[in-house]
Amino acid sequence: MNPVKPYTLVMIPAEEWQAQKDLLQQIREELRHQREQYKEPGITADYILATEFMKAVGIKKSKLYELIAENKIKTVKKSRHLYVLATEVKRYFTDPDIR
Structure with a gap:
Protein backbone atom coordinates (compact mmCIF):
# COMPACT_ATOMS: atom_id res chain seq x y z
CA MET A 1 0.00 0.00 0.00
CA ASN A 2 1.30 3.37 -1.00
CA PRO A 3 0.75 5.90 1.85
CA VAL A 4 1.00 8.81 -0.57
CA LYS A 5 -2.12 7.79 -2.58
CA PRO A 6 -4.79 6.38 -0.23
CA TYR A 7 -7.48 6.57 -2.93
CA THR A 8 -8.39 4.77 -6.13
CA LEU A 9 -9.62 6.42 -9.28
CA VAL A 10 -12.30 4.49 -11.18
CA MET A 11 -13.67 5.44 -14.57
CA ILE A 12 -17.15 4.38 -15.58
CA PRO A 13 -19.26 5.36 -18.58
CA ALA A 14 -21.38 8.47 -18.16
CA GLU A 15 -24.62 6.50 -18.74
CA GLU A 16 -23.85 4.12 -15.86
CA TRP A 17 -22.96 7.03 -13.58
CA GLN A 18 -26.23 8.79 -14.45
CA ALA A 19 -28.17 5.57 -13.88
CA GLN A 20 -26.60 5.26 -10.40
CA LYS A 21 -27.44 8.88 -9.59
CA ASP A 22 -31.04 8.37 -10.75
CA LEU A 23 -31.39 5.23 -8.66
CA LEU A 24 -30.09 7.01 -5.56
CA GLN A 25 -32.53 9.86 -6.17
CA GLN A 26 -35.43 7.38 -6.41
CA ILE A 27 -34.35 5.78 -3.14
CA ARG A 28 -34.14 9.18 -1.44
CA GLU A 29 -37.63 10.12 -2.66
CA GLU A 30 -39.08 6.80 -1.52
CA LEU A 31 -37.52 7.16 1.94
CA ARG A 32 -38.80 10.74 2.21
CA HIS A 33 -42.29 9.58 1.21
CA GLN A 34 -42.25 6.77 3.78
CA ARG A 35 -41.01 9.11 6.52
CA GLU A 36 -43.84 11.55 5.79
CA GLN A 37 -46.40 8.75 5.67
CA TYR A 38 -45.45 7.35 9.08
CA LYS A 39 -45.10 10.54 11.08
CA GLU A 40 -46.06 10.19 14.70
CA PRO A 41 -49.67 11.35 15.02
CA GLY A 42 -50.80 13.38 17.96
CA ILE A 43 -50.11 16.51 19.87
CA THR A 44 -46.59 17.88 20.13
CA ALA A 45 -47.13 20.66 22.71
CA ASP A 46 -46.57 20.03 26.42
Missing part, protein backbone atom coordinates in the same frame (compact mmCIF):
# COMPACT_ATOMS: atom_id res chain seq x y z
CA TYR A 47 -49.88 21.63 27.39
CA ILE A 48 -53.11 22.11 25.45
CA LEU A 49 -56.17 24.20 26.19
CA ALA A 50 -58.93 22.43 28.10
CA THR A 51 -61.28 22.96 25.14
CA GLU A 52 -58.81 21.13 22.87
CA PHE A 53 -58.62 18.29 25.41
CA MET A 54 -62.42 18.03 25.51
CA LYS A 55 -62.58 17.85 21.70
CA ALA A 56 -59.79 15.26 21.54
CA VAL A 57 -61.40 12.88 24.03
CA GLY A 58 -65.03 13.70 23.24
CA ILE A 59 -66.30 14.99 26.59
CA LYS A 60 -68.25 18.04 27.72
CA LYS A 61 -67.31 20.70 30.26
CA SER A 62 -69.15 19.04 33.18
CA LYS A 63 -67.19 15.78 32.71
CA LEU A 64 -63.94 17.78 32.47
CA TYR A 65 -64.63 19.51 35.79
CA GLU A 66 -65.59 16.18 37.34
CA LEU A 67 -62.23 14.68 36.28
CA ILE A 68 -60.39 17.73 37.64
CA ALA A 69 -62.26 17.60 40.98
CA GLU A 70 -61.40 13.91 41.38
CA ASN A 71 -57.71 14.63 40.50
CA LYS A 72 -57.85 12.21 37.58
CA ILE A 73 -56.26 14.59 35.06
CA LYS A 74 -53.44 17.09 35.53
CA THR A 75 -54.27 20.72 34.78
CA VAL A 76 -52.63 24.13 35.08
CA LYS A 77 -54.46 27.43 35.28
CA LYS A 78 -52.61 30.42 33.85
CA SER A 79 -54.34 33.78 33.74
CA ARG A 80 -57.86 32.99 32.59
CA HIS A 81 -57.02 29.82 30.67
CA LEU A 82 -57.12 26.23 31.83
CA TYR A 83 -54.46 23.96 30.34
CA VAL A 84 -54.25 20.18 30.40
CA LEU A 85 -51.03 18.22 30.14
CA ALA A 86 -50.96 16.93 26.56
CA THR A 87 -50.08 13.39 27.63
CA GLU A 88 -53.40 13.23 29.47
CA VAL A 89 -55.18 12.64 26.15
CA LYS A 90 -53.45 9.29 25.71
CA ARG A 91 -53.81 8.49 29.41
CA TYR A 92 -57.54 9.20 29.25
CA PHE A 93 -57.99 6.29 26.87
CA THR A 94 -55.49 3.89 28.44
CA ASP A 95 -55.94 4.38 32.19
CA PRO A 96 -58.95 2.37 33.46
CA ASP A 97 -59.24 4.63 36.54
CA ILE A 98 -60.32 7.63 34.46
CA ARG A 99 -63.89 6.93 33.42
Whole structure:
Protein backbone atom coordinates (compact mmCIF):
# COMPACT_ATOMS: atom_id res chain seq x y z
CA MET A 1 0.00 0.00 0.00
CA ASN A 2 1.30 3.37 -1.00
CA PRO A 3 0.75 5.90 1.85
CA VAL A 4 1.00 8.81 -0.57
CA LYS A 5 -2.12 7.79 -2.58
CA PRO A 6 -4.79 6.38 -0.23
CA TYR A 7 -7.48 6.57 -2.93
CA THR A 8 -8.39 4.77 -6.13
CA LEU A 9 -9.62 6.42 -9.28
CA VAL A 10 -12.30 4.49 -11.18
CA MET A 11 -13.67 5.44 -14.57
CA ILE A 12 -17.15 4.38 -15.58
CA PRO A 13 -19.26 5.36 -18.58
CA ALA A 14 -21.38 8.47 -18.16
CA GLU A 15 -24.62 6.50 -18.74
CA GLU A 16 -23.85 4.12 -15.86
CA TRP A 17 -22.96 7.03 -13.58
CA GLN A 18 -26.23 8.79 -14.45
CA ALA A 19 -28.17 5.57 -13.88
CA GLN A 20 -26.60 5.26 -10.40
CA LYS A 21 -27.44 8.88 -9.59
CA ASP A 22 -31.04 8.37 -10.75
CA LEU A 23 -31.39 5.23 -8.66
CA LEU A 24 -30.09 7.01 -5.56
CA GLN A 25 -32.53 9.86 -6.17
CA GLN A 26 -35.43 7.38 -6.41
CA ILE A 27 -34.35 5.78 -3.14
CA ARG A 28 -34.14 9.18 -1.44
CA GLU A 29 -37.63 10.12 -2.66
CA GLU A 30 -39.08 6.80 -1.52
CA LEU A 31 -37.52 7.16 1.94
CA ARG A 32 -38.80 10.74 2.21
CA HIS A 33 -42.29 9.58 1.21
CA GLN A 34 -42.25 6.77 3.78
CA ARG A 35 -41.01 9.11 6.52
CA GLU A 36 -43.84 11.55 5.79
CA GLN A 37 -46.40 8.75 5.67
CA TYR A 38 -45.45 7.35 9.08
CA LYS A 39 -45.10 10.54 11.08
CA GLU A 40 -46.06 10.19 14.70
CA PRO A 41 -49.67 11.35 15.02
CA GLY A 42 -50.80 13.38 17.96
CA ILE A 43 -50.11 16.51 19.87
CA THR A 44 -46.59 17.88 20.13
CA ALA A 45 -47.13 20.66 22.71
CA ASP A 46 -46.57 20.03 26.42
CA TYR A 47 -49.88 21.63 27.39
CA ILE A 48 -53.11 22.11 25.45
CA LEU A 49 -56.17 24.20 26.19
CA ALA A 50 -58.93 22.43 28.10
CA THR A 51 -61.28 22.96 25.14
CA GLU A 52 -58.81 21.13 22.87
CA PHE A 53 -58.62 18.29 25.41
CA MET A 54 -62.42 18.03 25.51
CA LYS A 55 -62.58 17.85 21.70
CA ALA A 56 -59.79 15.26 21.54
CA VAL A 57 -61.40 12.88 24.03
CA GLY A 58 -65.03 13.70 23.24
CA ILE A 59 -66.30 14.99 26.59
CA LYS A 60 -68.25 18.04 27.72
CA LYS A 61 -67.31 20.70 30.26
CA SER A 62 -69.15 19.04 33.18
CA LYS A 63 -67.19 15.78 32.71
CA LEU A 64 -63.94 17.78 32.47
CA TYR A 65 -64.63 19.51 35.79
CA GLU A 66 -65.59 16.18 37.34
CA LEU A 67 -62.23 14.68 36.28
CA ILE A 68 -60.39 17.73 37.64
CA ALA A 69 -62.26 17.60 40.98
CA GLU A 70 -61.40 13.91 41.38
CA ASN A 71 -57.71 14.63 40.50
CA LYS A 72 -57.85 12.21 37.58
CA ILE A 73 -56.26 14.59 35.06
CA LYS A 74 -53.44 17.09 35.53
CA THR A 75 -54.27 20.72 34.78
CA VAL A 76 -52.63 24.13 35.08
CA LYS A 77 -54.46 27.43 35.28
CA LYS A 78 -52.61 30.42 33.85
CA SER A 79 -54.34 33.78 33.74
CA ARG A 80 -57.86 32.99 32.59
CA HIS A 81 -57.02 29.82 30.67
CA LEU A 82 -57.12 26.23 31.83
CA TYR A 83 -54.46 23.96 30.34
CA VAL A 84 -54.25 20.18 30.40
CA LEU A 85 -51.03 18.22 30.14
CA ALA A 86 -50.96 16.93 26.56
CA THR A 87 -50.08 13.39 27.63
CA GLU A 88 -53.40 13.23 29.47
CA VAL A 89 -55.18 12.64 26.15
CA LYS A 90 -53.45 9.29 25.71
CA ARG A 91 -53.81 8.49 29.41
CA TYR A 92 -57.54 9.20 29.25
CA PHE A 93 -57.99 6.29 26.87
CA THR A 94 -55.49 3.89 28.44
CA ASP A 95 -55.94 4.38 32.19
CA PRO A 96 -58.95 2.37 33.46
CA ASP A 97 -59.24 4.63 36.54
CA ILE A 98 -60.32 7.63 34.46
CA ARG A 99 -63.89 6.93 33.42
